[in-house]
Amino acid sequence: MARKIVIEPVTRVEGHGKVTIRLDDRNNVASSRLHIVEFRGFERFVQGRPYWEAPVLVQRLCGICPVSHHLAAAKAMDQVIGVEADGLSPTAEKMRRLMHYGQMFQSHALHFFHLAAPDLLFGADADPAVRNVIGIALTNKELATRAVLLRKFGQEVILATAGKKIHGTGAVPGGINKNLSIEERDALLQGAGAPAIETMIDWAEEAVEFLKDYHAKNRALMDGFAAFPSNHLGLVGRDGALDFYHGAMRAVDAGGKRILDDVDYRDYLKYIAEEVRTWSYMKFPYLKSLGKAEGWYRVGPLARLNVCDFIPTPRAQKQFEAFRAYTGGKPNNMSLHMHWARLIELLHSGEVIRELLLDPDLQKTELVRKGRKRGEGVGLVEAPRGTLFHHYRVDENDQISMANLIVSTTNNNEPMNRAVHWGAMNVLSGKRDITEGMLNRVEIAIRAYDPCLSCATHALGRMPLAVELYDTGGNLIDRKAR
């Protein structure tokens, strides 16, 4: 009998999503889809608001990486008031960078230790009651403590730069509203609310080593699970360095050939379009030059390490070299290697935070610059989950008349669907009895992308996982909840 399997909601991701998998009479997968079931509407209700409100308003899209939205909007609004990204005062630019790398640090720590690690430590088939962050705390107190403190450190950086750990107000059009006091700097350097920066960098490096060790012991899983070729898109610095805050767009194909290079992100509409499909609130972006079928791409830690030439901090660069060497210098297309890339970025963020904290520009007082106003701006940053586009038009009364947001998870829509399909085909297809562990493997494929479904549909909360089986007539024949 044909069946439809529903995984709703997908757990240990930010936001609400569901997976449907249809099995035919022989239990083979007929189709699979990742649906995003939230509807938000930020692009609409930001219309009419004063332009300077946008960085504070749109960051409410998310509670995990509000700083990315805050900064992407601020970068767009810099242009609206006539200030180019490289026209900010050094203090403003570096304060924003510090905020952003602090956020990258906390978000990556959150994802790896709180959301992804339970699968790695306990295995996909472990009891869900244990396979979670509390399970980690009960079995590995040291690791759990580090998880909490690493995240806390990132949040302390955000507090010092934005005024609040979540949803602050630091970046304003043309600059920033505060510098970093000596007391704030020393608290982060020497440790106050969280351990000192040196400890954070050491722990981040140990996390990379932990992952590498896990990889060595679980090579088949890490290399084979949800591995599929794709294009990759990301921001790189002018010199080709990994850069989360500013640079040019670059895209490579699965073999490493450059599709886009040195593209000014203000021209993104020339290169990227979005397709709407009826069954999801999330759009499907693609590279125009390759078309809808071939132009989909991955963003995020894996894509970033695939598009950049090097990492401009020594310890992360050393790890990056090993990461690159594993695929012979070619792009890495293995979904679970996203965790490896993410932890290298965690280490890099720690090193950048230390560099910035030691920079005396952060104590200077030129915070805001102004230029000649214009009606439009595009801001782009590399958010923890990948490339984030904010595009606004502002009318003659300083009110926003148009907003277009392409968030990281939206960019990863097609890859996540491919990952779900890989899981369905390789884990479920042809099997008569579907276990919870098998369904969790489908979720692991999604989880590798660290999707933020709330951002992607421009709700917070958690619901228990429910699996429903339908017959061909659409009748519910079995339901299991956890």
Added chain:
Amino acid sequence: MSKPKARISFTVDGKKCSAAPGQTILQAAKDNGIYIPALCRWEGFKPAGACRVCTVRVGGRYMAACTQPVTDGMAVENDVPDLQDMRKALIEMLFVEGNHMCPTCEKSGNCELQALAYRFLMLVPRFPFQFPARRVEPAGKKILLEHNRCIKCLRCVRGVRTRDNKAVFGTLRRSRDKKISVDQVLASALTDKQARQAMDRCPVGSILKKEVGFAVPIGRRKYDKEPIGSDVEKARG
């Protein structure tokens, strides 16, 4: 005719106070280190009695402390549970009558309505939200008028004037349909300093000086450190 007394005596919640003749209850209480909350009052403007948050009770009768002159021997009830709850209800009504989105409002931390809500420990209004359909209206070249947040305190009507003393703001319609209106020509003539003053005089985030939002970091805003009214109470020692 007897000569008026130099000072008159009255009490607030039983505490002996003195006042100059002609002072309102609110002014006199302040001089005696007693805070009576108010939203429509602004030092130097003619009292309007618009918001009623300063309501006190004298001899069983309710009156606006900002308009009622204090008299000799007056016994004012101020900080008593039923009055405080009534004031809290008034604050809640102001929240539900408009669209107050504190998390994204640039006046947050400097907003008197928000500060009073914190002082009164307002969590969720007891009244249903009205969600009125209101807009943001340009007011000349330097100001945006955010009608969603307006509480009709009339401070702008009374106190925002051009150099030749012409009122920039007025009112349209009455009762729940009352709306602040703006003279676009006069508003365009405001200097930057006057536009800044207009924004500062608005107790909420309804008058916005263009291009300057969120300039003061969190932690250094007016009510970040201490609740509204602390300055008055500190003076009491």
